[in-house]
Amino acid sequence: MAEARALSAADLTALCDFQTLCFDPPWSEALLRRQLQKPDGLNLGLYDGGELIAFALCSRLFDEAELLQIAVLPQRRREGLGRRLLEDMMSRLACDGCQRLLLEVRASNAAALSLYRILGMQEDGRRRGYYSSASGTEDALLMSKTFTG
Incomplete structure (x- = not known):
């Protein structure tokens, strides 16, 4: 069963690999590194047997958060992993006092x-x-999405 945990600098290589698979244009390694180092970031990975299979990057400012990126490995899509990851992220944000999540x-x-x-x-x-x-x-x-008490 996949487990969610905070991303760290140790995940940078896997995140860079995801970028070329899932995004055009991909984020650079430097941009990903900065995101992982942000004190206001909430960056979660979903792991299956130690392999990163999905991730979500979020930035917080006061009582709002913005979903910057979310991706699931192409071969693992349609398994509900994105939903599970976002539900986990939204729960963490709401528990941390966030009032609203934004995205484009x-x-x-x-x-x-x-x-x-x-x-x-x-x-x-x-x-x-x-x-x-x-x-x-x-x-x-x-x-x-606005989070309610």
């Missing part, structure tokens, strides 16, 4: 949108032409 997502990312809606995220707005895509640009949807 490509308008075409149907799997992510479905997950976010299942978890109670609401669409707050749209950034037109925010992402580069093969056909030009793509909108980002802004979403949030």
Whole structure:
């Protein structure tokens, strides 16, 4: 069974490998290192037998948090791992006094949108032409979830 735990500098190589598999453009090693060192960061990994199979990076400011990245290994998708990881992250944030989680997502990312809606995220707005895509640009949807007492 997969277990969630905080990411550390020891996970940097695995995070860099994830970047090339899951993101275009990928975050640089330097950017990932800075995120892992941030005192306001909540960075969680999901591990199966010691292997990093999913991760989520979050930044906090006062009583709000922003989900910066979430990824699941391509061969492990559709197993509920992203949901489990986000539920864990949201629980930790709420217990730590966070009032709201924010994120942005490509308008075409149907799997992510479905997950976010299942978890109670609401669409707050749209950034037109925010992402580069093969056909030009793509909108980002802004979403949030408010945590209640």
